[in-house]
Amino acid sequence: MSRLYGDPIEVWTREGRPVQFVWRDRLHAVRRVVDHWVVSREWWKTSDSDPGERRFWRVEADPGSRIGTYELRFDTAGEGWLLMRAWD
Known part of the structure; x- marks a missing residue:
């Protein structure tokens, strides 16, 4: 069963991939990337200087x-x- 949060976290990356993050004052070491995808924001919510992508990592x-x-x-x-x- 999954739970939705939307909590801000601090993430450390290596070559663009998350390698560890802090959530609820606990350090989590990433052991494996299960999936990665990118969602572009709607064109009317973007500016010329920022494409407004959201990058997801499971x-x-x-x-x-x-x-x-x-x-x-x-x-x-x-x-x-x-x-x-x-x-x-």
């Missing part, structure tokens, strides 16, 4: 106790990361 990560699955989103317009969803 990852398996270890917060120190057990591996879980998480969906992370990077918004190029705001340059911020969110934890969108987590699976039990």
